[in-house]
Amino acid sequence: MSYAAPLQDMLFNMEHLAGLDQVAQLPGFEEAGLDTAQAVLEECAKFAQGVVAPLNRAGDLAPSSWKDGMVTTTEGFKQAFRQYAEGGWQGLQHPADFGGQGLPKTIGAACVEMLNAANLSFALCPLLTDGAIEALLTAGSEELKATYLEKLVTGQWTGTMNLTEPQAGSDLALVRTRAEPQGGGPRGNGSYKLFGTKIFITYGEHDMAENIVHLVLARVQGAPEGVKGISLFVVPKFLVEEGGALGARNDVQCVSIEHKLGIKASPTAVLQFGDGLAGSVADSAGAGAQGYLVGEENRGLEYMFIMMNAARYAVGVQGVAIADRAYQQAAAFAKERVQSRPVDGSAWASVPIIHHPDVRRMLMTMRATTEGCRAMAATAAAAYDLAHHHPDAAQRAQHAARYEFLVPLVKGYSTEMAQEVTGLGVQVHGGMGFIEETGAAQHYRDAKILPIYEGTTAIQANDLVGRKTVRDGGQVARGFAAQIEETEQQLQACGTPAAQSVARQLRAARLAFLEVVDYLLAHAKAQPNAAYAGSVPYLMLAGNLMAGWQLARALWVAEQLLPAGQDARFLQAKIATARFYAEHVLVRTGALRDSVVQGADSVMALPIEDF
Amino acid sequence: MSYAAPLQDMLFNMEHLAGLDQVAQLPGFEEAGLDTAQAVLEECAKFAQGVVAPLNRAGDLAPSSWKDGMVTTTEGFKQAFRQYAEGGWQGLQHPADFGGQGLPKTIGAACVEMLNAANLSFALCPLLTDGAIEALLTAGSEELKATYLEKLVTGQWTGTMNLTEPQAGSDLALVRTRAEPQGGGPRGNGSYKLFGTKIFITYGEHDMAENIVHLVLARVQGAPEGVKGISLFVVPKFLVEEGGALGARNDVQCVSIEHKLGIKASPTAVLQFGDGLAGSVADSAGAGAQGYLVGEENRGLEYMFIMMNAARYAVGVQGVAIADRAYQQAAAFAKERVQSRPVDGSAWASVPIIHHPDVRRMLMTMRATTEGCRAMAATAAAAYDLAHHHPDAAQRAQHAARYEFLVPLVKGYSTEMAQEVTGLGVQVHGGMGFIEETGAAQHYRDAKILPIYEGTTAIQANDLVGRKTVRDGGQVARGFAAQIEETEQQLQACGTPAAQSVARQLRAARLAFLEVVDYLLAHAKAQPNAAYAGSVPYLMLAGNLMAGWQLARALWVAEQLLPAGQDARFLQAKIATARFYAEHVLVRTGALRDSVVQGADSVMALPIEDF
Structure with a gap:
């Protein structure tokens, strides 16, 4: 088996560090005790190990490909995603009202780790969808919720986050995509037309789901300059008709995908909004991607942070995940590979390299860092659950403040340490580690995006200093x-x-x-x-x-x-x-x-x- | 320009830290003062920057390829190597007797850095050739020297080091390649027939030179077990006839090259010795690669360490080189890329990211580490020159001991730090760093081999503890x-x-x-x-x-x-x-x-x- 989910460690953390018993006393989480956790984790492990992990190498060798605006994912991804949706995994942490299972993050986060350890590229699609769901749950109108949430929660459709533009990476004040309010009429009512280019859109186009729900930052005409003039819109790939059927193609197209260092199976799209895509609504209604405002105008950054915070925590968990995967592979290799006699003279023949002190030191560094970051993430997840579900407002506020403090650490520290851990994973393999067929190098390449996307480590650190440490x-x-x-x-x-x-x-x-x-x-x-x-x-x-x-x-x-x-x-x-x-x-x-x-x-x- | 050689820093190090004036007082180095150094470095910089650096990205995109036992290098490599040879660069540090320029390592090391910063994959071929030259100079018979040295020193032929076998990586005791002594006859006289498989042979096959001189570790029948039974052989790709003309193809073939994380333009060959290659000497003389003993039987490891030590130092310099290249690229990007307002309120608009403290911290870390490792390497080079050329034996011994202490540090520390520096290079670029077209990721991938080959960091560290610290x-x-x-x-x-x-x-x-x-x-x-x-x-x-x-x-x-x-x-x-x-x-x-x-x-x- 290429990946074995660390169930015992996860359950130990939930029980003894995160205080799952406390979480299970929160309203709505009464069923979410240790037994439930164990059952869910075991089921998730089966899926991650059996279905998703075997696709990891294939995705690196035959990444997503683009042709004529369409993206074809690696063979097997579509079927695996179907199983993921049918297993109800997308809805694990989302409300039962919209088809979810309503489990606490304390349990859900462990499943996120497994899925990512199995296949970082695959798991990114659900990760972004989670963010879109969070944003709609928090700020979406009843109509938007009714139209989109159940489809997202059940994994029929997927979600994306559209922030970055060529000139606007970390600096969202520079966003130029514009949204023009539409007047009345059957399609125009309350909607906007969007124009602009977004880059680095993870799963911005793919063939794994019927529809893609883009959440897009744009500037309404006449809005204030800078981040105070940014609004958030839903822009579906296919418009949704009343009753929920898919309608016309929207005027948004994927003009290319990136050639990346890692997570190659995950398509990173350049999306063009409102370029007059032939065969889309542009044919009848003129150019412009149909978009629907989320919440109020000019509060887009605030809503985007809801998505970002969910995603930042999850990216931190990706760090733990890829570190564990690298550790497991290195440990297995070190037990097999025979080289050199032990320095302590305990054998006269060459021995498996795990006997050598420096190999042990590397493996222990990988292991200890991974377990430490996993434990930190587990306690942060519990703080999230308490912050959102505790009946007492003061308790909620206290746990919220603790969670907010921990998010940049989970994101920043776990992903930076994932660089060291996956680097050691290559090193333990020696020359074999440099050969792509071994697979250790893929973890190293895949991990490199983690301290960059959803806010670089420096962005996390500025957040930690300014908003999380100095402000209070x-x-x-x-x-x-x-x-x-x-x-x-x-x-x-x-x-x-x-x-x-x-x-x-x-x-x-x-x-x-x-x-x-x-x-x-x-x-x-x-x-x-x-x-x-x-x-x-x-x-x-x-x-x-x-x-x-x-x-x-x-x-x-x-x-x-x-x-x-x-x-x-x-x-x-x-x-x-x-x-x-x-x-x-x-x-x-x-x-x-x-x-x-x-x-x-x-x-x-x-x-x-x-x- | 994609790379600008740091001439001022190199000359400062030579003059003020390495003591070039002292080196220029050694017998044979009378001409090697600061003026010579400056002239040589400027010439080398022109070649590295103008000819070799532009091929770096091309080599990553279109690596060496294998077909039917032949390796075709990236377009432009062959011509550049010709220029390298004609410029006399291969002979820079080698004796004038064999066509070299006889310059001290104190100067030569700076040229090695430039060539590697320009193109790590390209520079590996000369690096290995240097090792082969060192071994032949030290242990080769007069006949071997006369046959091979001038061709190697002038860059007409290239050299390789054949240590590793599938079961024998760091552990040379496990080497199984065998050498059978031949009796009399025109071809057999004093020669051996070699049989076995060697892996990870850098430039083990290529099209940049007329002949390839393999230096091969093998075990003569009946030799003691373990490292005490290993001998070193010269095995040319083409046999050399009396008078120096190329003769028959030897029975050594490249059966494949590796698919690697980095240094993709540099072919990493699997070589099969004595498998009865059709069209080779095997047709007339039966299977077996013709090999010629270097020095005495069973002293191969000792001779191999001569090559290894030259190569280890050079690999440390590769670490400095790739770090500098990554630094230069990141600094240029940070001055161009505009994102976000400065935290100190010194501007109201977004500014180039080099104004942001954490970008500065990253760049300074890259710069300081690179300069520190370069300075260390410069002083080690001077110690080498003093150890080899000082007229006083006691002085020679003292400098030799210091050089020996520094080699694992130059190799181990500089290459480990190159991981951090090239990683920061990607990070400074943010999302763009993860896109292969940017080029930052190539340095990061290329660098990952450095703490592995020519002895992993752990091997260097064991050497440092045992032979270099405890023994005296x-x-x-x-x-x-x-x-x-x-x-x-x-x-x-x-x-x-x-x-x-x-x-x-x-x-x-x-x-x-x-x-x-x-x-x-x-x-x-x-x-x-x-x-x-x-x-x-x-x-x-x-x-x-x-x-x-x-x-x-x-x-x-x-x-x-x-x-x-x-x-x-x-x-x-x-x-x-x-x-x-x-x-x-x-x-x-x-x-x-x-x-x-x-x-x-x-x-x-x-x-x-x-x-």
Whole structure:
């Protein structure tokens, strides 16, 4: 098997770190206890392992292809997506009212990980659809909801996010796509005509579903300049007639797809809106893609952030997913490949390379980082569920603030670490890793998009500094630190050598974190360059600390459970992994602190013309 | 221009860090002063920039291809290689007796960097040829030298290194290719017949030269087991007749080339020796590739290390080269690409992204790391020249020991850092970086082979721990530390804020280094696993320190030269870059020390069956 879903680790995280029991007490989640979680995860694992994972290599070898405006996905993708839809997987976390299963994110996130570990390119289509669903649920009119949601939730149609334009990547203030309000008439009523070019549209065109629901940022004529003049529109590939049947082709076309470093099976489209596509509504109604306003005019950025935040969390989970896939492949190779005698003289013949200390160090780095990021994502998912479903408003607000703080860490840290992990995955394979047939290189290539799309690591880091740390005067950040200190005390009380070592490293990392928070609070206003020069190191420090903290909590739980004698092997592995993380990864936080606190001046010292 | 050779930096390093004046006092190098260096570098830059660099992208798009045992290289490669040979570049560092220019490595290494920055795939062919020349110069008989050296040195023929077999990658003890001694007769005299399969043979077959001289590790019948039974052979693609004309085709064939992650233009061949190739000597003399023993039987590994060491140093320079290429491309993009307003409010419109602090941090990381590794390589090259040409034997030995210590650092650290630098190069480009047409992704893919071939980073690290640190009781390591301490004192005396900051970080890094050296000396014998668990972190620490030390020296020199008023802009940039390195890269040494000294147990704690 090319991928085995880490069910035990996922369930352990839900039960012991994320507090699934608490989530299952929330209104609407009464059925979502550990038994349900286990049943859902087992079913999802079967699908991911059996149906989706085997298509991963095929997608890299025979990517999506474009011809005459149509995109043909890799052979097998269409059928697999049908199974995905029929299995109800698209609706896992979405409301039962629209055909979903209404499960908490705490459970859903594990399924997202499996699907992505199985096949990052394939899983991107549902990931974007989830974002479109979130946006419509939050800001769509009743009519839009009635027209689109059930089809999206059941996987009959898919969704996209259309933000980027050639001149507007991270900078949405530069968006130029324009929307012209239409007057009355059968088609024009309350609708807009859109004109413009969008690039980097994931699954912007494909053959896996009957219709594609584009969510598009555009500027209504006369709107204010900059981000305050951006509105959000639904632009379906095929118009939807009353009663739900598919109508005419809309005036939106895929003019090309990109030739990419990785995730090759996932078509990245250039979409042209309102170019007068022959055979579309343009023939009868003149050029212009029919679009329908989501929410109110000029509030598009706000709605887009709903999609972005759902997607950012999910991209962080993609980081965990691809890291685990790379780890599993490297570990399997290291147990098989025989090279060289062990340095400790324990054998006179060549041995499997997993016996060599540096191979072990690489595998442990991959494993510990993956488990740490998975645990962080699990607790963030629970915070999301509590933030949205807790009956008490104050509790909701508190969990929302914690979730918001964690999103840039889940997205930024997990995806940056996925670079290191997939890179080590190639390295463990030696020369074989550089040969494409081995497959390790694909994970490395696929992973490279993760710290870029849905907001680069720098964008996440600016968000973390500005909106998540400075704006509340460091309150949420310090709240986390206080909880971490409690974990340190528990570990010290526990007293095993592993617990003590982890407590020591955790303390050092927490103090480094607090020092940076103080520094940022002191400098963000007066010397913004000095503060933002350290934004990414701060993100990496905070993410490292959060992942290390969750592993520290896991270690403590494992030490408590061990005497009972069940799952001893798993628990001992967890202790070894958590300790490794603290001693080899968490220790990096000191240098990150130094970079932020002592190094700001040298970041900006070289004049631009000297680069 | 896609690549501009950093001549000023290279000449600064030669003059002020590597001590070219000292090298130019060595017998035979009297002409090799700064003027010569400048003239050679300028000429080389013209060739690299004008002829070789433009072929880089073409080679990625239309790689070498295989058909019926023949390899056709990318269009333009053959002509460029002809120009390379005619320009005398292959012979730059080789003896005038065989048609070379006899220049020191101190100068030659800069040319190697340029050629590799221009086109890593192209430059690999000369790189391997250099290794073959070194081996023949050191261990070849007069007859072998007379037959092969001039052709290789003048670039008429090229050379290869044949070590790896499917079951024998890093572990040469497993080599199975066999060599059968031939009796008398016109062809058999003193020759051998070779049988076996070699893989991963760079430029093992191509169309750029008339003949290919394979240097092949094989086992003579009856030789001892393991590495002590390996011999080295010359196996030419075409036999060479008396007088030097090309004779019959030898019984060696290229059965396929690999489909790789990067360096795609460079053919990586599977070679079959002695399979009875039709139309070859096998037709008349029976199957078996004609081979000629280099040096003595069973000393092949020793000779191979001559090639390996030349190649390892050169691969380290490849790391510097690809890093610089990625840096130049990213810096150019960052000055052009307009996105978002500056965080310091210095402009109300969107600005080129180089104004954003995190883009600056990324570019500075790329720049500082590249310059640090380049400086380290420059001083290592000078040590090589002194080790080989100093009239005093004691001096030779001392410099040889220093060079030997530096080779795994140049190879290991520079190539590992090239991963980070080329990764940042993609990241600076944002979404465009993931699109292959941009070219940033090619550098990232090309770079991934560097920490693998010619000995993985782990192999370098084992060498550093065992042969270079423990064997002499840490003498060379501590010698470096003592010199570094002198630099700290100079910097403190200099007293500028930059000098003081760098002195502080350098001191911390040196103390971390010494702590690790002590740890390794204490544990290498008694607890080898504990020592070797930290081998790569030790290598990364030591490489980081050496690169940072050279930049610290450069900063000191720059502070001394500044008042004279010449090159002020270059000198100030050097100061800013050196300071950035100390404050953002050198600070990582603390975590590496902790990993080695405190973290050994957790590396091996997880039982193999639990991975």
